Amino acid sequence: MKPDLVQLDKAHVWHPFTQMKDWMNSNPIVLQSGKGAVLKDIHGKKYLDANSSIWTNLHGHNHPKINAAIGAQLKKVAHTSALGFANEPASLLAARLVQMASLKIRAGKKADLKKVFFSDDGSTAMEVALKLAYVHSLRTGISRKPRFLSMQGSYHGDTVGAVSLGHIDLFHKAYSGMLFKSDSVMAPYCYRCPFNQARPEQGDAREYRKCRWECIDAVEKKCTQQRKSRGEPHAAFVFEPLMQGAAGMIPQPKGWLNRIASLVREQGSLLIADEVMTGFGRTGHVVASHQEGVQPDFIALAKGLSGGYLPMAATLTTESVFNSFLGDYSEFKTFFHGHSFTGNQLGAAAGLASLDILESASSLENRQRLTLQLETGLRELSKLEHVGDVRQQGLVAGVELVKDWHQRTPYDLREKAGIKVCEEMSSEGVLTRSIGNVIVLMPPYCTTSSQLQKILDVLKKSIRKVLGGC
Numbered sequence: 001m002k003p004d005l006v007q008l009d010k011a012h013v014w015h016p017f018t019q020m021k022d023w024m025n026s027n028p029i030v031l032q033s034g035k036g037a038v039l040k041d042i043h044g045k046k047y048l049d050a051n052s053s054i055w056t057n058l059h060g061h062n063h064p065k066i067n068a069a070i071g072a073q074l075k076k077v078a079h080t081s082a083l084g085f086a087n088e089p090a091s092l093l094a095a096r097l098v099q100m101a102s103l104k105i106r107a108g109k110k111a112d113l114k115k116v117f118f119s120d121d122g123s124t125a126m127e128v129a130l131k132l133a134y135v136h137s138l139r140t141g142i143s144r145k146p147r148f149l150s151m152q153g154s155y156h157g158d159t160v161g162a163v164s165l166g167h168i169d170l171f172h173k174a175y176s177g178m179l180f181k182s183d184s185v186m187a188p189y190c191y192r193c194p195f196n197q198a199r200p201e202q203g204d205a206r207e208y209r210k211c212r213w214e215c216i217d218a219v220e221k222k223c224t225q226q227r228k229s230r231g232e233p234h235a236a237f238v239f240e241p242l243m244q245g246a247a248g249m250i251p252q253p254k255g256w257l258n259r260i261a262s263l264v265r266e267q268g269s270l271l272i273a274d275e276v277m278t279g280f281g282r283t284g285h286v287v288a289s290h291q292e293g294v295q296p297d298f299i300a301l302a303k304g305l306s307g308g309y310l311p312m313a314a315t316l317t318t319e320s321v322f323n324s325f326l327g328d329y330s331e332f333k334t335f336f337h338g339h340s341f342t343g344n345q346l347g348a349a350a351g352l353a354s355l356d357i358l359e360s361a362s363s364l365e366n367r368q369r370l371t372l373q374l375e376t377g378l379r380e381l382s383k384l385e386h387v388g389d390v391r392q393q394g395l396v397a398g399v400e401l402v403k404d405w406h407q408r409t410p411y412d413l414r415e416k417a418g419i420k421v422c423e424e425m426s427s428e429g430v431l432t433r434s435i436g437n438v439i440v441l442m443p444p445y446c447t448t449s450s451q452l453q454k455i456l457d458v459l460k461k462s463i464r465k466v467l468g469g470c
């Protein structure tokens with residue numbers, strides 16, 4: 001007899017970010033296979049993967065090239081340790097990432113990130129950046145008591161260091177007693193701004209822009225304050241470039257990141273870019289920071305690094321940071337950090353194949369086509385009575401649900417508006433997950449035009465069915 005998978009799951013599996021009481025009373029979907037943008041459950045029902053399996057998948061499921069790369073690697077060896085040994089795919093991937101992350105800043109002059117530290121997921125990539133920045137700033141005298149600056153609403157992962165940098169109360173408050181203190185600054189987006197981007201006739205655009213730029217002043221103030229009260233700058237400014245993901249898909253206005261980056265650099269602080277969600281073309285450029293002409297001192301990559309196939313992450317950094325850890329063995333300046341699966345051969349092989357696909361002309365074309373189509377579809381959606389703000393950056397979109405868009409009254413989280421809309425969507429064959437009242441759309445790059453149209457149509461229909469209105 002076949003095991004009852006739902007029963008086994010309910011008996012033993014504890015799901016992330018899930019109220020298990022609700023889960024126990026639900027009828028969970030058991031996914032079994034996938035092809036391209038489509039996933040199939042154990043009953044043969046098909047779904048479109050509208051959030052790329054929580055923002056990880058780049059080119060679709062079961063991609064022949066990534067499958068082949070993993071298969072070929074598997075015939076050689078699945079995993080060997082990077083503690084003491086090198087391996088082919090990890091070396092090749094490191095070189096490719098360095099090449100991908102190099103940025104011409106002026107004619108001929110390049111700002112390079114030369115070194116790659118591999119780990120397993122976004123959180124560990126951020127922990128690595130954090131520890132490296134901490135020690136580097138101590139050893140170079142940037143600071144005696146390294147303190148970090150990050151953004152309100154920021155999310156950098158769920159390990160304790162990453163949580164210390166995070167500023168989403170719902171996720172982070174419960175752990176406040178076990179965290180180190182970090183400073184936060186307002187993100188350049190006022191949620192309840194008098195102006196709605198989607199409906200310019202509803203308010204004063206100048207107010208809106210003014211309010212966004214005020215956030216630059218806020219960063220400046222914070223930096224000066226730090227200097228005054230502690231006599232040294234922040235060790236590093238930590239940010240999600242272009243779009244803050246878990247905050248609810250909060251975009252930054254053009255030019256903002258560039259201004260902030262130079263301001264923070266003038267203070268003498270390092271820049272840590274968390275590109276775990278934004279990287280690999282999701283928000284436009286392959287490296288999101290480059291879209292603003294910013295070359296950080298650290299870039300954290302994960303989710304899409306292996307095409308979304310295997311847990312694999314990387315922290316890229318400069319030669320200068322690397323040098324802070326060089327010395328005679330007896331000086332013990334070694335970076336004492338590592339993971340069992342650091343430099344995993346299967347993950348690296350998948351990563352190489354994924355980069356090949358990403359850099360192909362057809363992938364770029366697809367991304368551009370989908371971005372435009374998403375833009376058009378979102379414009380339609382923004383006309384719905386229960387849609388407030390609609391935000392897009394490349395192939396990432398957040399659709400905010402509101403009780404009443406005249407007042408932009410939010411739904412109380414306890415009303416579960418986002419969760420209910422997603423449930424309705426899934427019954428119509430489209431899978432995504434909301435962040436509070438924000439529905440996320442983040443289709444894989446292989447999504448066809450008709451598939452994206454279906455995603456948009458189902459979202460529209462579901463909002464109307466669940467929340468009413470026209």
Ligand SMILES: *Cc1c(COP(=O)(O)O)cnc(C)c1O
Nearest residue numbers: 121122123155156157245276277
């Ligand atoms: C998902 C995410 C992380 C954490 O990555 P995990 O692989 O889940 O640990 C960190 N930062 C950002 C911006 C993310 O979106």
